[in-house]
Amino acid sequence: MNRLPNFLYVGPDKAGSSWLHEMLRKHPDVYLTPAKDLYFFDRYYDRGLTWYSSQFRDARSEEVVGEVCQDYLFCPEAAARIRTTLGPVRIMVCLRDPVERAWSSYLYMRKHGIGPDTFGEALRCRPELLDHGRYATGLDRFLQRFPREMVHVALFDDLAADPQGFIDAVTDFLGLVPMPLATRDLAARLPAARARSVRVASVARRSADWVREHDGAKLVGTVKRSPLVQRALYRPIDRRAVRPAPDDVITVQTALAPEIDALEHTLGFRLRESWGW
Secondary structure (H helix, E strand, O other): OOOOOOEEEEEOOOOOHHHHHHHHHOOOOEEEOOOOOOOOOOOOHHHHHHHHHHOOOOOOOOOEEEEEOOOHHHOOOHHHHHHHHHOOOEEEEEEOOHHHHHHHHHHHHHHOOOOOOOHHHHHHHOOHHHHOOOHHHHHHHHHOOOOHHHEEEEEHHHHHHOHHHHHHHHHHHHOOOOOOOOHHHHOOOOOOEEEOOHHHHHHHHHHHHHHHHOOOHHHHHHHHOOHHHHHHHEEEOOOOOOOOOHHHHHHHHHHHHHHHHHHHHHHOOOOHHHHOO
């Protein structure tokens, strides 16, 4: 019988989920699907439990079997579906300054040749840029269904400052032995990237989406992990030279201020100062 996950990273996007996925895959007591983002509990729930469980058919005796999917936090039905399907599994989120998260998501859009030419326009016509910063709303759906001790809330700032300390907190939460990171893994690839060729990146993204829709998530993971693909598509962007306009920063902060207030109340600590709000 195929095993089902006992751990899920549920979001948000642009907050270190790819790095987390790659690091946990290296732990001997963890099994993660080759590709993250199966999107079962939001996009593909109609495929049924047999399909979902088949994604974990290669899991053996690992203590932790999991999935990293960045969008579950924002799907109104996902938390209830997860609880009904998997029971009281461990849940993780990693929170990032919503301004930085929205800006990084916009850069991702531009990298793939989609979305408006300016960040301000994108904020007006791509509602997900703000909706994926509504952390309190999404987190509350999970805290209503999972005990607080089963929900690990991490901060992206901690990952940027101390990757080893960040992963140590994750393995402790999962009840695993610590995992010393290699030197190359300590240099977490946190900055946004831009495509060497927007056309190539756009084609690659559409192709990956098509393959996922046709049950090829494993292939997506294998290809995206290829060093050749990494070198061909991406290079770091100089974030010092490209920043959101001050008015756009205010737009995001104003729209999401009630979410931050609610989040601070839920977590019991301040976030505004560390995020420069």
